[in-house]
């Protein structure tokens with residue numbers, strides 16, 4: 468059986484649903500296919516649930532620190548994990564239902580449940596039905612990478628997806644992977660009350676960031692009692708009567724860390740291996756990411772790839788921006804491109820790291836003559852008033868053009884204040900525009916002009 472559509476969208480991640488809605492509104496008969504949960508990773512086992520859980524963890528943390536603020540709390544703080552999970556489930560359910568209803572009530576759009584697989588450049592099989600369309604949009608996202616390390620088949624482990632079912636407090640959570648996802652879970656569970664050990668292969672945490680950022684994040688986590696093991700290259704796993712042991716083969720003593728539960732957070736792989744891309748002739752790179760041009764067209768005319776699966780971003784906002792780029796080109800005659808965007812993201816440990824543009828390492832590699840400004844959060848009134856003075860703000864400016872090159876704001880409100888800098892960069896304005904803008908007192912952003920008033924050559 469074959470059904471004919473004008474457009475097919477595979478996956479309901481962060482780009483698929485808004486694109487399907489726009490396509491439907493443009494009069495195209497559109498099918499959108501989802502094999503699992505509508506809303507994809509961000510809604511069901513990524514951003515929304517983790518940030519909801521982080522909010523519970525922060526509430527516990529602030530309650531424990533009550534005395535610092537003059538608040539007297541009688542008994543020791545205890546976290547009811549079943550209620551924490553129920554709160555998370557309710558918030559996820561709201562978003563999941565919202566996206567589902569949005570798709571279903573859009574004219575010309577049909578939501579189909581099932582695994583999609585290409586049969587040719589214009590046809591996709593779902594369940595027993597073959598769907599055909601001249602335009603196909605891939606938004607299949609990614610999943611946790613499971614390393615083929617010795618002992619992996621002998622132990623039970625958790626990923627970001629199975630963590631969503633946890634409604635109890637692990638006695639000692641081992642987290643393999645000291646990057647964005649691993650660190651958010653590590654701090655969250657420490658605040659819930661678990662012992663936590665982070666095991667990272669590299670010599671430092673979040674090794675894509677600059678060294679001072681990594682060191683400060685490590686100090687923040689260790690300050691809350693999280694154990695960090697770095698340079699853990701030769702890992703093997705073994706089952707123990709009361710949990711799991713991670714053997715750190717070529718590391719300093721002790722060479723073994725044992726815990727009750729294990730979370731693997733060592734990276735993501737694209738969901739492109741079971742999509743039949745070879746049948747359509749769509750090219751991928753050696754890591755399975757779909758090759759796309761600056762307007763997200765794949766190697767096959769009439770097929771686009773959006774979101775994590777194209778390797779051009781790994782965030783909800785990059786996936787949503789991919790949707791905007793494809794819709795602009797296809798429906799609005801507006802030639803938007805991927806390379807127009809400035810990279811930005813946050814690491815939602817507490818206090819958070821807000822980042823945009825280049826790191827210091829990238830600034831140096833660019834060979835540009837640069838200026839740098841750095842300010843410790845202890846100087847920021849808002850941070851002192853909240854007794855949250857950890858971290859620092861750092862900004863890089865091109866000495867010749869006066870344009871901002873990048874920034875890292877590690878501190879309270881860093882994930883929000885970074886947008887002041889991002890917007891000035893996007894406007895192509897010199898740093899003096901931000902420096903001369905009057906800001907609201909008392910906020911973190913009000914110190915950005917002061918930071919920019921004390922730039923020094925980057926030597």
Ligand SMILES: Cc1cc2nc3c(=O)[nH]c(=O)nc-3n(C[C@H](O)[C@H](O)[C@H](O)COP(=O)(O)OP(=O)(O)OC[C@H]3O[C@@H](n4cnc5c(N)ncnc54)[C@H](O)[C@@H]3O)c2cc1C
Nearest residue numbers: 478480481502507508509513583607608774775781782783
């Ligand atoms: C723990 C965690 C926390 C995160 N936190 C943040 C954050 O705070 N901020 C942020 O910006 N990003 C965050 N991310 C990343 C973010 O979730 C993703 O970048 C975002 O979801 C974009 O993904 P996507 O649109 O490419 O597809 P996804 O959201 O991954 O969705 C793809 C969908 O396609 C479906 N699918 C796959 N293959 C097929 C097929 N063959 N047929 C039918 N359906 C298929 C999948 O079931 C899935 O529903 C986080 C990720 C994780 C794992």
